[in-house]
Amino acid sequence: xxxxxxxxxxxxxxxxxxxxxxxxxxxxxxxxxxxxxxxxxxxxxxxxxxxxxxxxxxxxxxxxxxxxxxxxxxxxxxxxxxxxx
Amino acid sequence: xxxxxxxxxxxxxxxxxxxxxxxxxxxxxxxxxxxxxxxxxxxxxxxxxxxxxxxxxxxxxxxxxxxxxxxxxxxxxxxxxxxxxxxxxxxxxxxxxxxxxxxxxxxxxxxxxxxxxxxxxxxxxxxxxxxxxxxxxxxxxxxxxxxxxxxxxxxxxxxxxxxxxxxxxxxxxxxxxxxxxxxxxxxxxxxxxxxxxxxxxxxxxxxxxxxxxxxxxxxxxxxxxxxxxxxxxxxxxxxxxxxxxxxxxxxxxxxxxxxxxxxxxxxxxxxxxxxxxxxxxxxxxxxxxxx
Numbered sequence: 001x002x003x004x005x006x007x008x009x010x011x012x013x014x015x016x017x018x019x020x021x022x023x024x025x026x027x028x029x030x031x032x033x034x035x036x037x038x039x040x041x042x043x044x045x046x047x048x049x050x051x052x053x054x055x056x057x058x059x060x061x062x063x064x065x066x067x068x069x070x071x072x073x074x075x076x077x078x079x080x081x082x083x084x085x
Numbered sequence: 086x087x088x089x090x091x092x093x094x095x096x097x098x099x100x101x102x103x104x105x106x107x108x109x110x111x112x113x114x115x116x117x118x119x120x121x122x123x124x125x126x127x128x129x130x131x132x133x134x135x136x137x138x139x140x141x142x143x144x145x146x147x148x149x150x151x152x153x154x155x156x157x158x159x160x161x162x163x164x165x166x167x168x169x170x171x172x173x174x175x176x177x178x179x180x181x182x183x184x185x186x187x188x189x190x191x192x193x194x195x196x197x198x199x200x201x202x203x204x205x206x207x208x209x210x211x212x213x214x215x216x217x218x219x220x221x222x223x224x225x226x227x228x229x230x231x232x233x234x235x236x237x238x239x240x241x242x243x244x245x246x247x248x249x250x251x252x253x254x255x256x257x258x259x260x261x262x263x264x265x266x267x268x269x270x271x272x273x274x275x276x277x278x279x280x281x282x283x284x285x286x287x288x289x290x291x292x293x294x295x296x297x298x299x300x301x302x303x304x305x306x307x308x309x310x311x312x313x314x315x316x317x318x319x320x321x322x323x324x325x326x327x328x329x330x331x332x333x334x335x336x337x338x339x340x341x342x343x344x345x346x347x348x349x350x351x352x353x354x355x356x357x358x359x360x361x362x363x364x365x366x367x368x369x370x371x372x373x374x375x376x
Contacts, residue, residue, distance in 0.1 A: 010131075
């Protein structure tokens with residue numbers, strides 16, 4: 001019951017871990033991704049990505065810009081050009 | 086025959102040259118490791134993006150309404166050759182190999198009656214291209230201020246290219262750089278970057294219907310410039326690794342050659358020293374006998 005989450009920038013692989021949920025600031029509104037999400041692709045506006053490690057934990061904020069998110073059977077992959085935090 | 090003193094000087098000068106080439110070789114070896122690591126770190130992003138582009142491109146048909154970066158301008162009259170070179174020398178045939186590939190392409194295109202323009206990245210190619218194609222240099226990108234080309238440079242280059250493209254300065258752009266195979270082998274590579282060729286990655290057919298937000302075409306339009314940046318970034322990294330590899334090999338050869346030369350000169354030096362001593366001895370003996 002964990003979501004595999006990867007955050008990749010051109011320079012390196014920033015994150016590759018199992019988390020509970022990630023809230024992604026999509027161009028057409030934020031969306032949360034849990035395990036078993038339907039296949040989905042969206043562009044990401046510049047903003048804050050919230051990573052929830054556990055169900056009730058406080059989210060970890062990652063600022064991304066120039067991003068793109070892809071949800072597939074293997075998990076969530078966020079491609080971003082710049083990442084902070 | 087050179088005098089003893091001249092030989093001695095010569096040997097010393099070759100020795101100091103050897104020291105320089107040896108140092109440069111070691112520096113290149115250290116930098117190569119770093120450049121290789123950087124090139125490897127960039128691979129996941131490029132692969133993912135290519136996959137996404139591939140699956141998107143297979144879904145939409147290229148029409149006149151498609152983004153210009155994908156569909157092209159409809160002509161192929163003006164070709165822009167983006168040539169990535171290094172800023173420093175002492176790296177063997179690295180730069181001239183890339184330039185050779187670019188020159189061959191330029192001549193073929195010119196023979197077909199096309200207009201050829203150049204966009205030069207790095208310092209080393211400028212003189213050669215200016216000499217051979219005096220009026221064809223469209224722009225130059227300076228990388229001398231940074232130690233290693235990074236994503237910021239790739240972004241800046243892509244921005245300039247897209248601006249030129251949108252201003253209608255060229256129809257097709259080709260990128261020339263050197264692909265890193267190993268420290269001994271670098272391959273000059275040509276790649277079309279504008280219009281963006283659809284990546285030949287077989288789209289995974291997982292069977293599941295993928296939802297897009299916004300729709301496919303908008304995503305594709307957003308991803309195209311990003312894809313171009315990634316391609317340029319990848320090329321810059323490959324180039325950096327190739328440069329260090331070429332430099333290492335060239336300097337290794339130079340150091341070995343200098344060693345051979347020193348040995349040869351030392352033998353010559355010893356011979357002439359011995360000859361001089363023998364002559365002196367003969368003179369003394371002859372003088373003594375005459376008394």
